[in-house]
Amino acid sequence: MKLRRPKTSGEVDRRSVVNPAQARELLVALTYCGRTRGPMLAAMFACMYFSGLRPAEAAGLREKDCHLPSSGWGLLTLEKTRPQSGKRFTDSGEGFDERGLKHRAEGTTRIVPIPPELVTILRTHLETYGTAKDGRLFRTRTGGVISASAYAKIWKEARTYALTPEQVASPLAARPYDLRHAAVSLWLNAGVHAPEAAERAGHGIDVMLRVYAKCIDGQCEIANQRIEVALVS
Known part of the structure; x- marks a missing residue:
């Protein structure tokens, strides 16, 4: 007897998407997690929310990738990621490999405009903590790459500080990756084409619309209004 696994749509669960106020509360809560680790990583989580970076992209972010003006919007020029694969699966024999961007040819870059709020956060982070020897913004106290299990543990603790017990038990921002989902959902809801x-976000358009289809709030009402106007004219 053969069992067929149900197909997954890949769509984001809208219950996991935080609003801007909740996201900021979570970022503040991170600064209370541990003596140094939480405060050192708060800006990394801010990159996932304010610029929609994948965790591996945020982990690989270097100072030279950041254009952080004293006022106005900045830019991140993404080129490298630091995904965690395990020593058996990396070319270097380390737990992390330095790789190019997901779904893009080696050597290509992706430019992401970042709002003034994130510019300020990153400038403060650099002034306070500096960088690793290779220029990475986010690191352990010894300069290593932060493991997924380490930042997931910090995130779990931050949720208990920032959210109500009911929200902690819910899918709301259950994973750090949900900050990226919240970012892209916010852009689409704001009317960004x-x-x-x-x-x-580094997505194909078809994939993005399929994945975030149920997180575009209020589109039904807007569509109804446009159809109504068209019918009258």
Whole structure:
């Protein structure tokens, strides 16, 4: 007897998507997690929310990738990621490999505009903690790459500080990756055109619209209004 596994749609569960106020509360809560680890990583989580970075992209972010003006919007020029694969599966024999961007040819870059709020956060982070020897912004106290299990543990603790017990038990921001989902959902809800949002997120347009289809709040009402106007004219 053969069992067929049900197909997954890949769509984001809208219950996991935080609003801007909740995201900021979580970022503040991170600064209370541990003596140094939480405060050192708060800006990394801010990159996932304010610029929609994948965790591996945030982990690989270097100072030279950041254009952080004293005022206004900045830019991140993404080129490298630091995914965690395990020593058996990396070319270097280390737990992390330095790789190019996901779904892109080696050597290509992705430019992501970042709002002034994130510019300020990153400038403060650099002034306070500096960088690793290779220029990475986010590191352990010894300069190593932060493991997924380490930042997941910190995130779990931060949720208990920032959310109500009911929210902690829910899917709301259950994983750090949900900050990226919240970012892209915010862009689409704000009316950013799909091609522009896809470029910033490093998605194909078709994949992005399929994955985030149920997180675009209020679109039904807007569509109804446009159809009604068209019918009258």
